[in-house]
Amino acid sequence: LRTVARIGGKGRDALIGLIATHDLARVSRAHPRQDGIEILAEARPARLVFGGVPVSLSPGGFSQATADGEAALTSFVLDAAKGVKTAADLYCGVGAFALPLAKAGCRVYAADIDKAAIAILAEAGRAAGLNVKRSHIGLALQKRVHAIFGSRGPHHGNHRVNQTFD
Numbered sequence: 001l002r003t004v005a006r007i008g009g010k011g012r013d014a015l016i017g018l019i020a021t022h023d024l025a026r027v028s029r030a031h032p033r034q035d036g037i038e039i040l041a042e043a044r045p046a047r048l049v050f051g052g053v054p055v056s057l058s059p060g061g062f063s064q065a066t067a068d069g070e071a072a073l074t075s076f077v078l079d080a081a082k083g084v085k086t087a088a089d090l091y092c093g094v095g096a097f098a099l100p101l102a103k104a105g106c107r108v109y110a111a112d113i114d115k116a117a118i119a120i121l122a123e124a125g126r127a128a129g130l131n132v133k134r135s136h137i138g139l140a141l142q143k144r145v146h147a148i149f150g151s152r153g154p155h156h157g158n159h160r161v162n163q164t165f166d
Contacts, residue, residue: 025044
């Protein structure tokens with residue numbers, strides 16, 4: 001178990017107990033004094049699989065609450081994208097929609113404000129040989145996309161996706 005934040009005595013023991021009792025990979029929180037997410041403790045890397053592609057979960061990342069919920073949304077997106085050659089995935093995170101879309105043959109322009117998430121997605125897509133391009137939201141929308149998907153998470157708040165990625 002790796003603890004990152006300074007947590008002393010009883011707090012550390014309680015956190016270790018929580019992780020062990022619920023078989024959690026990682027416990028994070030919004031940092032109390034600065035923007036961003038603080039990992040409190042990590043028993044193992046947090047990993048998910050989207051479209052058969054394994055990805056790590058970024059520190060502030062999230063997924064659907066249940067595997068069934070994730071499967072239902074992915075199925076909906078894939079059904080809606082049948083025959084689509086190019087898609088934009090806005091608020092893409094680590095690739096819940098982008099990776100399955102790319103695996104189905106779409107060229108995907110992916111945009112997110114979470115730099116760690118977009119880097120994880122890019123590496124996972126590259127490792128799997130998929131056509132996922134990191135993109136600024138404006139550039140993604142200027143491309144000739146045939147479908148636009150997006151799922152804003154709690155960490156997006158009122159921010160706009162405005163980072164530019166190579």
